[in-house]
Amino acid sequence: MIWIKNGKVVHPDRGMVEPLDIIIDHGKISRLVPQGIFKNEGQVSRTINATGKIVVPGFIDMHVHLREPGHEYKETIATGAMAGVAGGFTALACMPNTDPVNDCRAVTEFILEQARKASLLKVYPIAAITKGQKGEELTEFGDLRQAGAVGVSDDGFCVTDSDLMRRAMEYARYHGLIVISHCEDKNLSAGGVMHEGAVSTQMGLKGIPSASEEIMIQREISLARLTGCPVHIAHVSTAGSVRSIRRAKEDGIPVTAETAPHYFSLDHTAVMGYDPNAKMNPPLRTPEDVAAIKVGLKEGVIDVIATDHAPHSSLEKDVEFDLAAFGIIGLETAVPLTLALVREGVLTLPEAIKKWTINPAAILGIGGGAIKEGDSADLTVIDSDAEYVFNIENIHSKSKNSPFIGKKLKGRNTLTMVDGRVVWERDAEHTSR
Amino acid sequence: MVMFNHKHLVSIKQLSVEDIYTILDAAESLKEISGRDIKKVPILRGKNVVLFFNEPSTRTRTSFEIAAKRLSADVVGFSTKGSSTTKGETLIDTVRNIQAMSPDLIVMRHYSSGVPYMLARKIDIGIINAGDGINEHPTQALLDLYTIREKKGRIEGLKVVIIGDIEHSRVARSEIYALTKLGAQVTLSGPPTMMPVQAESMGVQVMYHPGEAIQGQDVIILLRIQMERHSKCLFPGLREYSSFFGMNKEILKYIKEGAIIMHPGPVNRGVEASPDVMDGPFSVVLDQVANGVAVRMALLCLFMGGNRD
Numbered sequence: 053m054i055w056i057k058n059g060k061v062v063h064p065d066r067g068m069v070e071p072l073d074i075i076i077d078h079g080k081i082s083r084l085v086p087q088g089i090f091k092n093e094g095q096v097s098r099t100i101n102a103t104g105k106i107v108v109p110g111f112i113d114m115h116v117h118l119r120e121p122g123h124e125y126k127e128t129i130a131t132g133a134m135a136g137v138a139g140g141f142t143a144l145a146c147m148p149n150t151d152p153v154n155d156c157r158a159v160t161e162f163i164l165e166q167a168r169k170a171s172l173l174k175v176y177p178i179a180a181i182t183k184g185q186k187g188e189e190l191t192e193f194g195d196l197r198q199a200g201a202v203g204v205s206d207d208g209f210c211v212t213d214s215d216l217m218r219r220a221m222e223y224a225r226y227h228g229l230i231v232i233s234h235c236e237d238k239n240l241s242a243g244g245v246m247h248e249g250a251v252s253t254q255m256g257l258k259g260i261p262s263a264s265e266e267i268m269i270q271r272e273i274s275l276a277r278l279t280g281c282p283v284h285i286a287h288v289s290t291a292g293s294v295r296s297i298r299r300a301k302e303d304g305i306p307v308t309a310e311t312a313p314h315y316f317s318l319d320h321t322a323v324m325g326y327d328p329n330a331k332m333n334p335p336l337r338t339p340e341d342v343a344a345i346k347v348g349l350k351e352g353v354i355d356v357i358a359t360d361h362a363p364h365s366s367l368e369k370d371v372e373f374d375l376a377a378f379g380i381i382g383l384e385t386a387v388p389l390t391l392a393l394v395r396e397g398v399l400t401l402p403e404a405i406k407k408w409t410i411n412p413a414a415i416l417g418i419g420g421g422a423i424k425e426g427d428s429a430d431l432t433v434i435d436s437d438a439e440y441v442f443n444i445e446n447i448h449s450k451s452k453n454s455p456f457i458g459k460k461l462k463g464r465n466t467l468t469m470v471d472g473r474v475v476w477e478r479d480a481e482h483t484s485r
Numbered sequence: 486m487v488m489f490n491h492k493h494l495v496s497i498k499q500l501s502v503e504d505i506y507t508i509l510d511a512a513e514s515l516k517e518i519s520g521r522d523i524k525k526v527p528i529l530r531g532k533n534v535v536l537f538f539n540e541p542s543t544r545t546r547t548s549f550e551i552a553a554k555r556l557s558a559d560v561v562g563f564s565t566k567g568s569s570t571t572k573g574e575t576l577i578d579t580v581r582n583i584q585a586m587s588p589d590l591i592v593m594r595h596y597s598s599g600v601p602y603m604l605a606r607k608i609d610i611g612i613i614n615a616g617d618g619i620n621e622h623p624t625q626a627l628l629d630l631y632t633i634r635e636k637k638g639r640i641e642g643l644k645v646v647i648i649g650d651i652e653h654s655r656v657a658r659s660e661i662y663a664l665t666k667l668g669a670q671v672t673l674s675g676p677p678t679m680m681p682v683q684a685e686s687m688g689v690q691v692m693y694h695p696g697e698a699i700q701g702q703d704v705i706i707l708l709r710i711q712m713e714r715h716s717k718c719l720f721p722g723l724r725e726y727s728s729f730f731g732m733n734k735e736i737l738k739y740i741k742e743g744a745i746i747m748h749p750g751p752v753n754r755g756v757e758a759s760p761d762v763m764d765g766p767f768s769v770v771l772d773q774v775a776n777g778v779a780v781r782m783a784l785l786c787l788f789m790g791g792n793r794d
Contacts, residue, residue, distance in 0.1 A: 250686035256598040256620025256658055259682065326599030371575055372597035374618065 053077045053095050054472065058087055059102025059433065064109065064406035065422040074107065076429040079472035084425055098474070100467060102433050108405045109421050110142025110173075110430035110468065111386065114412040115207070115232075115286060115310060115358035117379070118144070118175070120166060121159065122151025127363040127450045129166040132383070133173050135361070135449035137476035139383040140465035142430035143174040144361075145416060147207040148185065155180040155191045160199040172475050173468075174430075176202045176418060178232060181220045185209050190220055193227045202416045205232035207286060210268050212238065214275065221281035230415055232284045235268035235293075236334070245374055247320040247335040255324065257373065260335050262290040269293050273300040273307055282306040284415055287360050289315045289334040291344030298353045308415050309348075310356035313382060313389035314455070316345045316398075322455055328369045328376035329455040332362070346398045349407065356415065357407040359386050363451030381449045384442075385456045391436050391463035429472040436463040489787045494613045495601040497623045497662040505667065509631050511783035512776070518555055519778055529558035532789050535583055538594040538615070539565040544750055544774065545615050545624070549592050552781035558789070561588070576600065577607055584608050589789050593617075598655075611788050619653045625749050626659035628780040630667065632773050633704055636745050641668035646698045648730065649708030649757060650679040650719075656749045657708060661687050674698035675708075675730055678719045695730055700739050705767075707732060707748045707757045723756050732758040737767070745769045 054076040061072040061084070073090050075083040083090075092099065113136065119127040127135075129146075136144050146163065148154035154163065160177045167175035179201035183189045185208065193204060204224050210233065211217040217233075224231045241264040246252050248259020269285055273296060276283045285297060288311045300307045314332065319339045322330040330336060348354040362379025369376050386408070394404050413421035420428055439462045444452050468476040489507055491499065500508075518526055534553045538546055546562070553560045563583060576595075583591060590611045593601060598618030605612055616622040634640055645664050651657045651673050664671050671689040673680065684691050692698040699705055710726060720726050727733075732746065746758070746767040754760055763770065 248682055250683040253681035253683055254658075254687060256618055256655060258619075261682075326602045367575075370577060372595070372603065373599045374597040 054098045054100065055090065055092060055096045056100045056102050056107060056431070056433070057090070059105050059107035061423055062106055062108045062402055062405045063423060064402050064409050067400070067402045069106070069401060074423065074431070076469070076472045079429055081423060081425055081427050081429050084423070100433065104435070104437070105466060106401070106434045106436055107423070108432050108434060109409040109423050110432050110470065111140045111408040112143040112145075112412045112418075112421060113141050113359050113361065113383065113386070114145040114356060114416055115312070116144045116146050116361040116383065117149065117363065118146040118163075119363055120150060121162060125450075126365050129163060129175060130170040130172075131448070131450040132361070132363070133167065133170045133175065135381070135383040135447070137172050137468040137470070138448045138465065139385070140387045140432040140434065140468060141173060141383060142432065142468060142470045143176060143418070145176040145178050145202060147178050147205060148180040149208045153180050153185050154178070155183050155185070157192070157195050157199040160196055160201050164200050173470050176416060178203045178205050178207070180204065181206045181211055181231070182216070187211050187213060187216065190216070190223065193223055193229055197227045197229055201229065202418060203230040203232050203284075205234065205286065207232065207234045210234055210236045210238065214271060217272070218275050218279060221275055221279045221283060225279070225281040228417060230282060230284050230417070232286050233268070233272045234286050235265050235272060237264040237267045240264035240267070244335070245331060246323045247337045249320060249338055251320045251323060255326070257323070260333070262292055262337065262341070265290055265334050266292040266296060269296050273297070273305055276300070276307050277303070277305050280306065282308065285309040287312050287315070287334055287358070288345065288348070288354055289337050289341060291341045294344045294348035294353055298348070298351070301353060308355045309353065310358045311345050311349065311354050312358060312360045313386055314380065316342055316349065316393060317389050318455060326373040327455065328371070328373055329380060329453050329457070331373065331376050331378055332360070332380055333378035346393070349393070350398055355407065355411045357386070357390060358412065359383055361449070363449055364453045365451055369453050379453070381447070381451055381454050383449065384447055385454065385461065387434055387465050388461035388463045395462075429469055431469045432465055433467040434463060435466050438462065438464050440464065491788070492611045493601065493605045494623055494784065494788060495605055496614065496621050497626055497659045497666070502666060505627070505630065505663065508627055508780065508783050508787065509634060511786060512631055512779040515782040515786070516776070516779035518782070519775070524555050525557055526555065527557045528786055529553070529556040529789055532558040532590070533588040534558050534560050534785065534789070535563055535588045535591045536560060537563045537580070537583060537591050540594050540596045540616070542594050542616070544777070545594065548774070548777040549615065549781050552778050553785055555778070556782055556785055558785065577604070580604055580608055584610055590785070613784060613788060616655050619655050621659045622655040623659045624781060624784060625656050626663040627784070628773060628777040629660060629706070629747060629749070630663055631776045631780050632747065632769055633745070635772070635776065636769055637703055640664070643669045643703040644672070644701060645669050645704040645706065646672040646674055646702040647706045647708065648674045648695050648698065648732075650710055651675055651684065651708070652679045652681045653711050654708045660706060661689055665689065672698055672702070676720050676726070695732075696736050696739055699736065701741055703741065703744055705732070705740070705744060705746045707746065709749065709751060710753055710756055727756050731756060732762045734759065734761060737762065740767065747773055750774070
């Protein structure tokens, strides 16, 4: 039996924060008790003092790249899981753009087997929509679902063929898989390396217009209306995208959406100086887009925050800006960047936590995401006041491609528990070092 | 001694107005060397310049080589075709290899925007940007400033129009930063498909129609149509381009008395301008080339410590 005492417990499902003690037994939350009542009569094997800290349901990241199989020099499922638990995550949903692509049962099962061996957090594979992510033939959704996939996506690519996307949505719904769409018109974005705007003009870099994202979001909304099948829009980055999704939701179309912390924390001026760690797809947009993303989060147009954790080694990043790979790591900066939104008054603490917990859990259909008696004890204890400089030495991910290196951040995870087991602790790590 | 404290020439943006005039004045004092019978002075004797070009260049490379040799520096060329990564060596490794041979300066041309910024962060020897992707070509802008000052007597207060493929022109970006910094008024003209988005954010005005744009301008800079950089469909064809955006006798009726026409070269004759315009009285294209040597001599002196010691 574990006793987490004196913490402020965040209930994203009820929109409140409550001082409660949590009693964990056999991997489950057995009791939630008002503070000062519970007495340890020898039955407690471990007491966790959460005084001055907040206790939240374990973060669920529904959009990460774990790179295994195929790109183990960037990340493995074990190192990605380690970065995850250090960042406050208890579950990750990993995208299929591995090598080979996760487009069949064998790869899905391999991923789950590697996750079991790592034994740190829960891994939910997202399978490819099309074989080899080539946009030509559907994968075997039923077989993939049985193997353990929770959704389908060709993330990194957009399914260009609208008829194929329609069939994918219809078929995925039958099998209970969420379709996650990476929205990008590749003809419009071809050759682009950053947001198309004043900064790309001044830097002489080829731009990616906002329209390349917005056109495909509008298509997915039309297909969701046509088929009645839910679609989830990955990494929303523009004001126009937020407008389209808001209107679709008002019309009752089954669309959900996510954004990533960098889209509300940075704008395209971060690219100045040609820093490849500010290169991602979709690109960092304008300050007006950043403001619209925040409003979208506030209004619930954007349901989820996900990191789009995309590890790349120096081989892909320490090169000419044009040639550098898109993407940044995000698991270990999610907590401070999210708390910054709360301090700024964009979201209340429970609203912010909801976007990392019950909302992604509901969209993926994996359950959990709240702190309730009888639920799995997937919990994260956060020190929201800790101030520190985010250094390369702090990073557990195998890759170090973050634009936040050297930046002052506030708030961080101190302990992560999965199924009642403490899988990571800041203090333990620091004393053992 | 003149104050000049830059290790690299990455961008026009890094230079102050004083820096720019320091370079132009140095060029002016060095220009007469090229008119001598024995065109060599020992200013940079014992210094080593590497010309590292990974994109084709005739003019800029030759100009730098002649400039360095007139100053008695030793010049070594280092060319790669396309990306060095295709050979398994990264650009940084290549440049570190060059650095290990202890040259005093690298003059660098690269097809990818921003490369000089990246290298300046990573290596110890000075770099002069001889063109990076579609971003900047600072030495071309400086030689154009020199030519404008030589022909018009000043730069501040002049009206300058740049016509053509602005989006894909590193010359245009450097010219815009340099001219606006020195107080000239810059107008951009050309087909909308070749105009970068939010071009006005660079402190210029945009007038698409070249016939309107050239009116009242002191300087007209034509840009090369860079067929090799166009992915697709930016304009329907050269014939269409030359008839709507090219300079010809017809359009020259609108030109201001005493205006000059410039072109960074190489010229697509009959496209950006008809032959009679290129060879006509307004054109200063060959003066630009001649001045290029003087300006690059000045830069080599200033950046290789000729004046810093």
